[in-house]
Amino acid sequence: MSRIFIISAPSGSGKSTLVNNLMERDRNLLFSVSYTTRQPRGQERDGEQYRFVTRESFEQMIARDEFLEHAQVFGNYYGTHREVIDQGAAQSRDVILDIDVQGARQLRRKIPDAISIFILAPSREELAKRLRARSEDSDETIARRLAGAGREIEDYAQYDYVLVNEDVATASDLLYSIVKAERLRRESPSVTARVEKILASFAAPASERHME
Numbered sequence: 765m766s767r768i769f770i771i772s773a774p775s776g777s778g779k780s781t782l783v784n785n786l787m788e789r790d791r792n793l794l795f796s797v798s799y800t801t802r803q804p805r806g807q808e809r810d811g812e813q814y815r816f817v818t819r820e821s822f823e824q825m826i827a828r829d830e831f832l833e834h835a836q837v838f839g840n841y842y843g844t845h846r847e848v849i850d851q852g853a854a855q856s857r858d859v860i861l862d863i864d865v866q867g868a869r870q871l872r873r874k875i876p877d878a879i880s881i882f883i884l885a886p887s888r889e890e891l892a893k894r895l896r897a898r899s900e901d902s903d904e905t906i907a908r909r910l911a912g913a914g915r916e917i918e919d920y921a922q923y924d925y926v927l928v929n930e931d932v933a934t935a936s937d938l939l940y941s942i943v944k945a946e947r948l949r950r951e952s953p954s955v956t957a958r959v960e961k962i963l964a965s966f967a968a969p970a971s972e973r974h975m976e
């Protein structure tokens with residue numbers, strides 16, 4: 765059974781870089797490409813970072829109950845399609861969901877076993893600096909994102925792991941460590957299956973054991 769990892773972070777916390785690094789390091793992960801009504805930015809291409817759709821199409825998908833979760837973030841719709849969980853299971857890959865705090869809340873209710881990770885910048889000043897350096901947004905948008913970040917961070921207690929992104933290399937290592945540690949959980953079916961096999965090897969006939 766594949767694991768579901770939820771990763772949330774206020775905009776500008778460096779989440780996309782960390783998630784990209786994680787995807788490069790581990791081929792056994794499947795990135796959930798969300799649907800959104802926002803316009804593509806910079807180098808973004810349809811089907812890679814997001815599936816870009818109209819408001820009308822998105823609302824039709826909501827009406828057909830196609831989303832596992834969906835939310836409005838900064839005036840645009842974002843949603844996770846139900847089929848991504850089946851894809852992860854079919855490919856035996858763990859799924860990475862990059863979603864906001866509202867989506868994370870909905871998902872935890874539907875998939876209580878999902879593992880959630882909250883990423884944040886070390887301070888408001890640092891976040892403001894990173895948002896300005898990105899130079900993608902107007903001053904007004906940056907102010908809105910900073911105010912939003914304060915509210916989002918208040919949700920941190922709902923997450924299993926919290927990662928302060930001081931520098932990309934360390935934070936990338938830590939994020940990968942979380943994924944690797946989760947795969948070693950005692951109750952995980954793959955761990956249980958492996959130990960059962962080892963245990964079975966101990967069940968050799970007593971005569972053989974005597975010889976050792």
Ligand code: 5GP
Nearest residue numbers: 798834835837842843844862863864866867
């Ligand atoms: P951006 O427009 O900067 O790519 O993303 C804005 C926010 O929307 C980010 O916090 C991102 O995690 C969130 N987001 C992206 N995809 C989804 C989704 O499918 N569902 C929800 N709830 N949030 C999403």
